Amino acid sequence: MQRFIKLAKAMPDKRAAEGRKEDFDEIYGRYSATEAVEQSSRCSQCGVPFCQVHCPLHNNIPDWLKLTAEGRLQEAYEISQATNTFPEVCGRICPQDRLCEGNCVIEKGFESVSIGAVEKYITDSAWEQGWVTAPVVRSERAQSVGIIGGGPAGLAAADALRRKGYQVHIYDRYDRMGGLLIYGIPGFKLEKDVVERRTALLAEGGIQMHSNFEVGRDAMLSELREKHDALLVATGVYKPRELEAPGDTLPGIVPALNYLIASNRIGLGDPVPEFDSGVLNAKDKKVVVIGGGDTAMDCVRTAVRQGAASVKLLYRRNRVNMPGSQREVQNAEEEGVDFVWLTAPESFHGAGHVRSVKASEMHLGLPDATGRQVPTKLEGSEFILEADLVIKALGFDPEDVPAMFGAPELAVTRWGTLRVDHKTMMTNMEGVFAAGDIVRGASLVVWAIRDGRDAAESIHRYVQSKVSGLAAAAE
Template identity: 45%
Template sequence: MMPRPHFDFLDLPRQMPQELGVATRLALGGEIYGHFPPAEAKAQAGRCLDCGNPYCSHACPVGNAIPQWLELVRQGRLFEAATLAHETNPLPEICGRVCPQDRLCEGACTLEAGFEAVTIGSLEKYLVDEAFRQGWRPDLSRVKPRRERVAVIGAGPAGLACADRLVRAGVGVTVYDRHDEIGGLLTFGIPPFKLEKSVIATRRQVLEAMGVRFQLATEVGRDIEFGRLMAEHDAVFVGTGATTPVDAGLPGQALPGVLPALPFLIANARRVLGRPLAEDEAAMLDLAGKTVRVLGGGDTAMDCVRTAKRLGAARVSCVYRRDEAGMPGSRREVKNARDEGVEFLFHRAPLAIEGQGRVQALRVARTEATGRGAFSVLEGATETLTADVVILAFGYRPSPPAWLVGHGVRLAGNGLVLGGPAAAGSEPAWCIDSPYQTSLPKLWAGGDALRGADLVVTAVRDGRDAAAAMLRQFKGIAIRSAA
């Protein structure tokens, strides 16, 4: 690369792509940020200081070569930028949209203090979208087919990343998923105002053109036996996620009008995709004119409050037990929710959901911070909030399928699949070099099924790295314990 200017940031402020006005984005329902024009993308990429010690790359869970592809964008070399972005991240256009960059790469940017960070996420989205639009596709012309075949269970980010890396190495891959579209929670959980479904459709086309086979609307354990997949493949990867909601045990949470977050978001995704809705799904989405209280402070809670606004709720509030600084989700999502008219009620811990026949109110206790994210309930300081609908967004725990247990896969006490030395237990019969290999040597796991509910980008990393470990084993490279 040619030497680059290092001080563009002194004259050019940080700029995001054009943002739709609130009324327009609530009416349209799609992504709220537009695309950079090429000249603006080049200019924003030129703000990179090229600081020599790329804190942005170090803070990225997949270790993206961010300064390098920013320079390629600045020079207008989009195809090279897209190729480089895919070297570390099998799903860059998705991570560019849904990663909490303010807590990761952009939060670590040298310019963040004093000059504002480079718009890394928006530029990642731009370079891949525009390269796809211009016809760029991964070059597999030199890939030689291998004899191995791998089954991937779960078409979420971990499974897709694993499939991408395996097929690039010539391995035959079939991905099984119980849904009729790929993406897992990318499709059926994350709302279209953050990730339009056409983005997932494009990625499916790219993967299929690379040679990945998808067998959808197929539930392992019901439509096809897990044992058959193990017998017919050289390896199996499990990326089934963590979708069982955390149970807060609130009195009244069984009342009609109390909705778990994930079924609510899935119903909305099915509506967006034009799928027929069951009666209970349609009822979940009937929020017009209602008062909606969402309990929780993470990105799922932000997805719920913003979805409720788009479904016509008259009043939407996020009820959270800590202060705003203690919220675990993206600061950008909190800002977007506030811009769209969502009310935030901090320092309120839910005590009970009340009503006769259906939800009518939410009783909460006031709290105060006691340091390091801890809080205490103020004695006698309670209040009752009117509510027509209460959405529970307390997070998710592992959801190990019954067939895993039935085949002797070692699980942690909380249901997570055990990988690495922990999976081996006291059995000396096999020895591994990867945290993704389970107690069945042919079975690998990654994403939320292995680590618990986490970010999309960490699931991508797991799928990518599990595939790399499989390939080492396929090639007969000596393996050793990671202990």
């Protein structure tokens, strides 16, 4: 270990921009066994592993790096999966530059250890070797848990609860499990077979999956409460934030998630009439994406692959203050995306269809209460951008879950997220828990996984306390 002094950081090979723009395949290759050993050996094995501290899952990163460097790959996988339900996903899509790698002790002078790439190598090797197995249940329990939402939080909770022997049922309104892992994240970051093989394994382990099941239509929350000993709400947040600018209802202005879902469905072989008609297809269009997060990055890079005539991203702050991954920004720039920094839309124009965006230049002023500099419009700086397709990637808010579920008594915060006791993750309704984005707001997949695993532990304690109480009462 500690070879960072003599050995430079080397990422896996990345496909050339001209070639990768033609398809939706993942852009990064994989380490060879020798490369994985070498790059793992760069870890300094520091006394206080800040990589682990800044990982939401607190993955035992130094341990599995050391095991990989020693060639003990199966043990490395066992350590990796002990804290993470989806290490093959996190190795691909986590913003490591903001989390583990960004806090690596050797980052300042020697560049960080390539943690994400090693994690991907470990897990992909584990799948190939047959080390990844379905949840093993040593003793079946009679109690059942219903999970509303088959995204990362719901699936992580389901995995943990099934391993404890519970009868687990997942209800999801889409036709495939995976949530945003399937429909929101493009294939060039996360190929869909990576998600589908994991969900298939969970089903093999005895988790009952009910797709095309919408709570509020196929069953009310009250009915599911009667059916199960506990419920977990892990629906995520899907309501797009609006621009609220003149002309923002013109045809040709679409929400980011609608656009990404359409593209992913095409990749999965599904019929998508709105794509075929051109409404959600960027081919030969002048595309303007508004936003600065990872969803905006997904949109611009998808538009490039669909054959857009031009792709511009408008963001009201500068590159340093952009919330999205800097690695993704670099990838997008390589693929020809034009970033128009310090710019905000004023209005949208066109006769029956959007044709242009009127925008203004911005100036970053003093920091607000959050510490971020406040963007302010520069008077007289307006200019026009041509646009045939405008994609709104401004973030997501919660849907009205109490109304959807027929449970108006379900408490929410002033932001519309579900209100929970953060010690137990239980809502104000007895036996109904919540986790993931529907509690914390739009966030990272790795946080959803963490919340799902934590919720599973709380549900286990709750159900067992009920079982113990019933047993005591029977005596």
